Amino acid sequence: MKKKLSELMELKLIYQEQAEILEHISGSIISTDLDGKILTYNKGSETLLGFSKEEAIGNNIIDIYGFENEFNLSNLANILALKGEYDMEAYLTNKSGKKIICSVHLSAVKDEDGEMNGMVGYSVDISQKKEAEKIIHEQAEKLKHQAYYDILTNLPNRALFQDRLSQAIKISTRHNDKFALLFIDLDKFKQINDSLGHDIGDKVLIEASQRLKNAIREEDTLARIGGDEFTIIIRNIQDEKSASTVAKKIVETMREPIIINNQGLYISASVGISIFPDDAKFQHNLIKFADEAMYKAKEHRNTFEFYNNQNLYRE
Numbered sequence: 001m002k003k004k005l006s007e008l009m010e011l012k013l014i015y016q017e018q019a020e021i022l023e024h025i026s027g028s029i030i031s032t033d034l035d036g037k038i039l040t041y042n043k044g045s046e047t048l049l050g051f052s053k054e055e056a057i058g059n060n061i062i063d064i065y066g067f068e069n070e071f072n073l074s075n076l077a078n079i080l081a082l083k084g085e086y087d088m089e090a091y092l093t094n095k096s097g098k099k100i101i102c103s104v105h106l107s108a109v110k111d112e113d114g115e116m117n118g119m120v121g122y123s124v125d126i127s128q129k130k131e132a133e134k135i136i137h138e139q140a141e142k143l144k145h146q147a148y149y150d151i152l153t154n155l156p157n158r159a160l161f162q163d164r165l166s167q168a169i170k171i172s173t174r175h176n177d178k179f180a181l182l183f184i185d186l187d188k189f190k191q192i193n194d195s196l197g198h199d200i201g202d203k204v205l206i207e208a209s210q211r212l213k214n215a216i217r218e219e220d221t222l223a224r225i226g227g228d229e230f231t232i233i234i235r236n237i238q239d240e241k242s243a244s245t246v247a248k249k250i251v252e253t254m255r256e257p258i259i260i261n262n263q264g265l266y267i268s269a270s271v272g273i274s275i276f277p278d279d280a281k282f283q284h285n286l287i288k289f290a291d292e293a294m295y296k297a298k299e300h301r302n303t304f305e306f307y308n309n310q311n312l313y314r315e
Contacts (some may be wrong), residue, residue, distance in 0.1 A: 006143040008108060010234060029104075031120040036061040036073045039118065044121070046104070048125055050095030065092050075251035080108040081116050101127045149159050150224040152202055153209040160233055161223035165283055168221075172276055179235050179276050180243035184212070184250065186228035187301045200260055204267065207258045215249045229289075240275060240306060247271045247304035271295040271304035278308045 109118035191203030257264035272294025
C-alpha cells in the first residue's frame with residue numbers, strides 16, 4: 001500500500017513538473033481527446049488565441065481555434081493513428097477576431113496499451129513570417145515583371161519579344177506553318193513629344209499601344225521595343241494576305257485622332273513586314289528585314305510594306 005502511494009506521489013510530482021514546463025513554453029500547447037475536447041491549455045495558448053484557460057478547458061478545439069481552412073478532426077486523427085505526427089499550417093481567428101497563421105505540429109497521445117486516445121498540438125504564430133515572405137515574393141515578381149515588361153505600356157519589352165520570337169520560330173518549324181513579324185514606327189510622334197512634353201507623349205504611347213492591342217488576336221504578341229517602336233508577331237498565317245489584313249487595320253486605326261485634354265493629336269503608323277520562313281528562317285534576319293521594310297514604308301508614311309517588295313497596300 002505504501003509502495004503504491006509512493007508511486008502515485010511520484011507520478012503526481014512528474015505531472016506537476018511537466019505542467020509547469022508547459023506553462024512556461026512560449027508557444028501554444030493544447031491537448032484534446034479524440035472528440036476534440038480540450039484537456040490541457042497553457043499560457044502560450046492564452047497569448048496566441050486570447051481565450052483564458054477557464055474558457056478553453058472542456059470546450060471543443062474547433063470552437064476555440066476558429067479554423068477558417070477546411071479542418072476535419074476525424075481525418076487528422078486517422079493520420080496521427082498511422083503516422084504518429086503531422087505538421088500543418090492552420091489559418092485561425094483569435095478571440096478578438098484577428099486573423100492568425102500558425103505552424104502546427106500534432107502528435108498522437110496513446111494510453112498504456114498503445115491505443116491512441118487523444119492529440120496534442122504545438123502551435124506557433126508565423127503570421128509575420130508569412131507576411132514577410134509575401135512581401136519578398138511580391139517584390140521578386142515585380143522585379144521579374146519589370147525585367148520583361150515595359151513600365152509605361154505594360155507590354156512585353158525587347159527581351160521578352162526576343163524570347164517570344166524564338167519560340168515562334170521553333171513552333172512554326174515544328175508545325176511547318178508561317179508567321180508574320182510586323183515592325184511598327186509611329187509617324188509624327190517625335191514632334192508631339194518635343195512640342196507638348198513627355199507627359200503628353202506618354203499618354204499618346206499608352207493610347208497607341210491599346211489600339212495596337214485591339215487590332216490583333218489574343219494569341220499574337222505585341223511588344224514595345226523602345227521609344228515609339230513596336231513589334232507584333234502574328235502566329236499561324238496562311239499567306240501574306242492574312243498579315244496585310246492586320247497591317248491595314250493598324251494603319252487605319254492609327255490615323256484616327258488621339259484625344260488628350262480635349263485636343264485631337266494626329267499620328268500615323270509605318271509598318272514593315274517580314275514572313276517566316278519565306279523571307280528568313282533566322283531571328284536576326286526576320287527583325288532586320290521587317291525593320292528595312294518599315295523604313296521603306298516610312299518614306300511614304302501611314303502605310304505598310306512587305307520585305308519582298310510586294311506592296312499589297314499603300315495609301
